[in-house]
Every structure is written in structure tokens, then in C-alpha cells.
Amino acid sequence: MSKDFWHNAVQTVQNWLSPTVSSLSDVSTTTPSDISGNVGDVQEGSATKEANLTAEQQGSEQNAEQVEAACCPPPRWMPIAWNELGVSEIAGPETNPRVMEYHEASGFTWARAQNGETPRLDDSRSIDAWCSSFVTWVLKQAGYAKNKLADDPFRARMWHDSWPHGVNTGRPIYGCLGVQKSHVGFIVGHKEGDPNTLAMLGGNQSNTVKVSYYHKSKFKGFWVPDDYPHACCELNVYTGRAANGDGESTR
Structure with missing residues (x-):
């Protein structure tokens, strides 16, 4: 892989997680297995955030439905x-x-x-x-x-x-x-x-x-x-x- 590829990968990790690579000079000493592990963590973290967001949106929609129902429920009679x-x-x-x-x-x-x-x-x-x-x-x-x-x-x-x-x-x-x-x-x-x-x-x-x-x-x-x-x-x-x-x- 080119040096630019590893540079971009490290930047992605630094944007989502606590920095594990302090500078570009660390690229030369960072192994592909290290990078893939970090990228995997990023993907897992991203998926968790999306799941949490989806749950929050669903909760908001349910609350909205409850408010609407409370405002005018079907007359039980x-x-x-x-x-x-x-x-x-x-x-x-x-x-x-x-x-x-x-x-x-x-x-x-x-x-x-x-x-x-x-x-x-x-x-x-x-x-x-x-x-x-x-x-x-x-x-x-x-x-x-x-x-x-x-x-x-x-x-x-x-x-x-x-x-x-x-x-x-x-x-x-x-x-x-x-x-x-x-x-x-x-x-x-x-x-x-x-x-x-x-x-x-x-x-x-x-x-x-x-x-x-x-x-x-x-x-x-x-x-x-x-x-x-x-x-x-x-x-x-x-x-x-x-x-x-x-x-x-x-x-």
C-alpha cells in the first residue's frame, strides 16, 4: 500500500477515536494490522452511533404519536x-x-x-x-x-x-x-x-x-x-x- 493510503487511514482513526497515532512520522512504524484494527473500531463505533440515533428518532416518533393520541384518542364508546x-x-x-x-x-x-x-x-x-x-x-x-x-x-x-x-x-x-x-x-x-x-x-x-x-x-x-x-x-x-x-x- 502507498504511504498516502496509510496517511488517510490514520486521519480517519484520529477523527473518530482518541488519537493512537500522534504524527505522520508514526505511519512508517504502524503496521497494516494495527490500522485495520483501528478502522474496524471506527466502523463499529459508527454503527453504534447510527443505531443510537435510529433508536432516538424512533423514540421521538413514538412520543409524537403518544402526544397525538393523548390529544384526541378514539372515543371508547x-x-x-x-x-x-x-x-x-x-x-x-x-x-x-x-x-x-x-x-x-x-x-x-x-x-x-x-x-x-x-x-x-x-x-x-x-x-x-x-x-x-x-x-x-x-x-x-x-x-x-x-x-x-x-x-x-x-x-x-x-x-x-x-x-x-x-x-x-x-x-x-x-x-x-x-x-x-x-x-x-x-x-x-x-x-x-x-x-x-x-x-x-x-x-x-x-x-x-x-x-x-x-x-x-x-x-x-x-x-x-x-x-x-x-x-x-x-x-x-x-x-x-x-x-x-x-x-x-x-x-
Whole structure:
């Protein structure tokens, strides 16, 4: 090997490690085995630095993901709500046991007679509207105790008027409760090209659990439980099937 080659090799070692060769005059007394050993140390040290850097970058990326998740985690109640899609009331004196579970969760006990019939708790009469009972059942299934819910949670408007452990987000976000004058459900998106038309997954929407569109102006407020981090939550376009809620019965 030429003297220039060994000179460059020594310079590389000196740049990365504590100097083992003090001057160029040492080149003449440095053996090829000495140099290769030092260069090997340099390569190993370089690989270790790269590994440490990669680990640090990965750690930063994971932290960023954790911060983002903490800022707006998936609402834990929404998979439960989606799983009820299609549950419907039964017309006449018969009842759907699932809808009656919703009523039981909310404490709904209205059993008044209607049109001369025997007083009973039902799922299909207008006085037995179950949209708010559905919301209550979903939140209870998600782990929220009765004292964390709205007062009289079988009444839709109470999620806006009297929910001590609720927070008004001031804007629609995924999974929030959209509260109207006499209806409530979970906001799941907005119509493509129209952010003022909101898609809501709710019970008793034309007598079933389904997604329907409602204009933003119909809502009194948008609420989430006060333990849910929502500062950076947004609302995306809803791409599934939805009915026009303006013409639907919610009673």
C-alpha cells in the first residue's frame, strides 16, 4: 500500500477515536494490522452511533404519536354504538328486548296508557322515544357510571341542559353527542362538500339505530364526557350510507 493510503487511514482513526497515532512520522512504524484494527473500531463505533440515533428518532416518533393520541384518542364508546347499527323497535304491543335494555339503562319508567290501552312500557309509541336511552346505554357500556351521565338521561335535551360531567366542545367532532331540542345521537362526520350537514349515528331515527344527516343549525350543542381529551379533534367526511334526517321521525 502507498504511504498516502496509510496517511488517510490514520486521519480517519484520529477523527473518530482518541488519537493512537500522534504524527505522520508514526505511519512508517504502524503496521497494516494495527490500522485495520483501528478502522474496524471506527466502523463499529459508527454503527453504534447510527443505531443510537435510529433508536432516538424512533423514540421521538413514538412520543409524537403518544402526544397525538393523548390529544384526541378514539372515543371508547363509538365501537359500542356502531355495533348496535340496525337495532329497531317493534310496532304494536311487542317490544324489542334490546330497546328495552336501553330504556332500563336510562331509568325510563314512563308506562302511561295511550288511546285507552293498558299502561305499559313500550318501544314504539311516541311517548316511549328511545334515542336518549340508546345514548345512555352506550356510555354505560363504555364504563361511565350513572353519576357521570346527564340528569334524567332518558330526555335528549338534558345532555345539553344538565350534564355536570359533560363538556361542550363548541364544535362537532367525531363521537361527540349532538344534542337537538328533542333528539340526541353521536356525530360521525359531515357530508362531502358540505361541512354544515352532519352525519349522526342515533337510536330511534325512523324507529331504528342508523346514520342520518342533519343540518348543523338544528343542534343546541356538541358534548363529550369531561374526561375525554378533545382539544385537537376534528370532523372528517362521512363516506357511508345515511338518510335525510330532516324527514325522519325521532318520536
